[in-house]
Amino acid sequence: GDSVTQMEGPVTLSEEAFLTINCTYTATGYPSLFWYVQYPGEGLQLLLKATKADDKGSNKGFEATYRKETTSFHLEKGSVQVSDSAVYFCALKAEKLVFGKGTKLTVNP
Amino acid sequence: EPEVTQTPSHQVTQMGQEVILRCVPISNHLYFYWYRQILGQKVEFLVSFYNNEISEKSEIFDDQFSVERPDGSNFTLKIRSTKLEDSAMYFCASSVPPGGSVTDTQYFGPGTRLTVL
Numbered sequence: 001g002d003s004v005t006q007m008e009g010p011v012t013l014s015e016e017a018f019l020t021i022n023c024t025y026t027a028t029g030y031p032s033l034f035w036y037v038q039y040p041g042e043g044l045q046l047l048l049k050a051t052k053a054d055d056k057g058s059n060k061g062f063e064a065t066y067r068k069e070t071t072s073f074h075l076e077k078g079s080v081q082v083s084d085s086a087v088y089f090c091a092l093k094a095e096k097l098v099f100g101k102g103t104k105l106t107v108n109p
Numbered sequence: 110e111p112e113v114t115q116t117p118s119h120q121v122t123q124m125g126q127e128v129i130l131r132c133v134p135i136s137n138h139l140y141f142y143w144y145r146q147i148l149g150q151k152v153e154f155l156v157s158f159y160n161n162e163i164s165e166k167s168e169i170f171d172d173q174f175s176v177e178r179p180d181g182s183n184f185t186l187k188i189r190s191t192k193l194e195d196s197a198m199y200f201c202a203s204s205v206p207p208g209g210s211v212t213d214t215q216y217f218g219p220g221t222r223l224t225v226l
Contacts, residue, residue, distance in 0.1 A: 034214070043115075043200060043219035044152065089152060096165060097142075097202075097215055099152040 002027040006090045006100035013080055013107050021075040021103045023064075023090035031092040033057075033066050033073040038087045038102070047075075047088070080107045111135045113218035115201050121224045122191055130186045130221045132201030141184045142202040142215060143176065145169070152200065158184065191225045198222050 007022040025033065035047040035057070048057030053068035062077045073090060085107045090100040114133045122128050134141050143155040156166040158176055175187045184203075188195055199222075202215040 036217070044217040046214055046216065049214060093215075096154050096157065097144075098154070101151040 002031065002092060002094050002096075002098045004090050004092055004098055004100035006088075006103055008101075008103070009087075010104040010106060013105070015082055015107055015109050016079045017107075019075070019077040019080045019084075019105070021088055021090075021105070023073045023075065023100060025071050025073065025090075025092045027071075027092055027094050029094050030068075031094040033064070034091040034093065034097075035062070035064055035073070035075050036089040036091060036099075038089065040086070044089065080105070082107045082109055113201055113203055113216050115199075115218035115221050117221060118219065119222045119224070121226065124193055124225055125190050128188050128191055128223065130188075130199050130201075130223070132184045132186070132218055133182050134184055134201065134203030135216055136182070138203035138205055138216075140164075140203060140205045140215075141176075141178070142204075143186045144200040144202065144217075145197040146200065146220075147194075147197045155186075188223075191223075193225050196223055196225045 003026045005024050032051045034049045036044045037047045038044050048059040050057040050066035053066055056065045064073050064075045087102045087104045089102045092098050116131045141158045144152050146152045154167050156170045156176055157164045173189045177185050198220045200220045201218045204213045204215040
């Protein structure tokens with residue numbers, strides 16, 4: 001069945017560091033890919049998405065490119081802030097939305 | 110900006126009791142969903158609902174669970190006889206405005222934390 005694998009956390013960075021959170025997927029067909037973010041004490045918020053190969057999703061300085069050849073959708077940000085501390089979930093949607101386990105990011109001042 | 114809302118934010122119940130979790134999806138959306146997240150684990154799909162009936166459900170969604178759209182705005186999840194292992198965060202989501210497709214983005218509510226004692 002469809003599945004998402006994302007890098008195990010937790011990830012701890014200093015402010016202004018470069019962030020990469022790896023995500024790979026397995027799916028039949030051509031799913032849409034998403035990154036959701038969950039800030040402490042809050043629900044899931046859509047961060048960015050890409051619906052076809054080579055699309056780049058971007059929002060709030062975060063980017064991810066839909067790579068069909070490597071079945072990946074890695075999340076990147078050039079300079080993280082303390083306010084980016086949250087849990088990040090990679091997800092795909094073919095028939096239904098399938099989430100990865102989440103990666104907790106802590107950014108220290 | 111329209112959003113999905115959920116009530117209550119936190120529900121505490123005794124094992125064996127019935128609970129109803131409430132959601133108000135985005136008003137013009139056509140598909141509704143429930144997910145759960147056990148503490149420290151991944152978000153899991155429970156059920157999807159379209160045109161007043163269940164369109165898909167997971168193996169988690171057994172006979173103890175039911176969903177209902179009792180009026181034009183609310184979407185509820187009922188757990189008939191709660192178990193300790195039902196303790197989790199439950200998220201409602203909605204998607205697909207008229208003219209959209211099932212691949213459209215799902216928008217999530219803030220969740221209801223259910224604690225079963």
